[in-house]
Amino acid sequence: MDEFNQPNLFSTDQVIKTVFDLPGAHVTLLENFFSIEESNALYTSLLNNTTWEQDQMAIYGKQIDLPRLTAWYGDTDLEVAYVGKTTKLRPWTAELIKIKERIEQEVDVKFTRCLLNYYRDGKDSVDWHQDYEVGKRKNTVIGSATFGETRPFQLKHATRKDLKRIEIPLTHGSLLIMQGATQENWKHKIPKTTKKIRPRINLTFRWVE
Numbered sequence: 001m002d003e004f005n006q007p008n009l010f011s012t013d014q015v016i017k018t019v020f021d022l023p024g025a026h027v028t029l030l031e032n033f034f035s036i037e038e039s040n041a042l043y044t045s046l047l048n049n050t051t052w053e054q055d056q057m058a059i060y061g062k063q064i065d066l067p068r069l070t071a072w073y074g075d076t077d078l079e080v081a082y083v084g085k086t087t088k089l090r091p092w093t094a095e096l097i098k099i100k101e102r103i104e105q106e107v108d109v110k111f112t113r114c115l116l117n118y119y120r121d122g123k124d125s126v127d128w129h130q131d132y133e134v135g136k137r138k139n140t141v142i143g144s145a146t147f148g149e150t151r152p153f154q155l156k157h158a159t160r161k162d163l164k165r166i167e168i169p170l171t172h173g174s175l176l177i178m179q180g181a182t183q184e185n186w187k188h189k190i191p192k193t194t195k196k197i198r199p200r201i202n203l204t205f206r207w208v209e
């Protein structure tokens, strides 16, 4: 696999922080949170060392493959509700703990679980959704790390049609933090594309009150 985001004359490895001004949301992007060398190594090792699964979800009573591969890791005394089922967590790996502890330096919570998504190509995606079930979205923290291809992360308000959607390109080594009531008020998605693109791995470390 070629390396992603080869540095060029104009790129630096400096962390660039952007805070998004969205009503009812607390969203921060940290580009280059992981260095290019680190990100390349993490991409390869997460790709090879994760137990990827093809999950399914019920649509009109039919079981349909999710358009991506997934894996849940975390504190194994927890179970998570995901795509209409209860899922068991795999125990944290040493590598996930290292990534988790890096991200915890940016927030004041300890994450309890992590969902990994593997988008094999442009046909893989995640449709509009809010993380966590209804009634649990008012105070959450999600630390979302990306390795591999850049995909646009779209956000739209859950109820207000007057607010514009926004799109945040999540680059190799970036960290997106969503906090507070973001999940209550805003939906997010990764759209499909017909462009020929490389794979992407995304990790969402999660904490809920």
Ligand SMILES: O=C(O)CCC(=O)C(=O)O
Pocket (backbone or CB within 6 Å): 115, 117, 126, 131, 144, 153, 170, 188, 190, 202, 204
């Ligand atoms: O891949 C991403 O950036 C987002 C994934 C996501 O929203 C989810 O799995 O809940």
Ligand SMILES: [Fe+2]
Pocket (backbone or CB within 6 Å): 129, 130, 131, 188
């Ligand atoms: Fe999500």
